[in-house]
Amino acid sequence: xxxxxxxxxxxxxxxxxxxxxxxxxxxxxxxxxxxxxxxxxxxxxxxxxxxxxxxxxxxxxxxxxxxxxxxxxxxxxxxxxxxxxxxxxxxxxxxxxxxxxxxx
Ligand SMILES: [Ca+2]
Ligand SMILES: [Ca+2]
Ligand SMILES: [Ca+2]
Numbered sequence: 001x002x003x004x005x006x007x008x009x010x011x012x013x014x015x016x017x018x019x020x021x022x023x024x025x026x027x028x029x030x031x032x033x034x035x036x037x038x039x040x041x042x043x044x045x046x047x048x049x050x051x052x053x054x055x056x057x058x059x060x061x062x063x064x065x066x067x068x069x070x071x072x073x074x075x076x077x078x079x080x081x082x083x084x085x086x087x088x089x090x091x092x093x094x095x096x097x098x099x100x101x102x103x104x
Contacts, residue, residue: 008038
């Protein structure tokens with residue numbers, strides 16, 4: 001037994017298949033991972049991180065050509081149980097495969 005608070009981490013991943021142009025063939029796979037962290041174990045979530053990764057198959061060869069990743073990190077700095085604007089950070093990354101770059 002110890003008095004050290006234990007962090008509780010909950011992670012949820014959802015996968016979605018998207019037909020962007022509506023031709024019946026899946027063009028993109030979107031994966032959403034949400035991580036909730038209760039750092040001090042008091043039952044109130046202190047950190048929420050959500051990453052949305054979308055992989056696009058633009059050339060239709062079954063391999064992802066463009067990967068878009070957006071990460072939203074919210075940290076309840078002042079501990080009021082709410083995430084205000086200054087406690088939320090958004091980071092966006094886009095990766096494009098050489099195949100697409102070469103073809104223009
Ligand atoms: Ca399609
Ligand atoms: Ca907490
Ligand atoms: Ca807050």
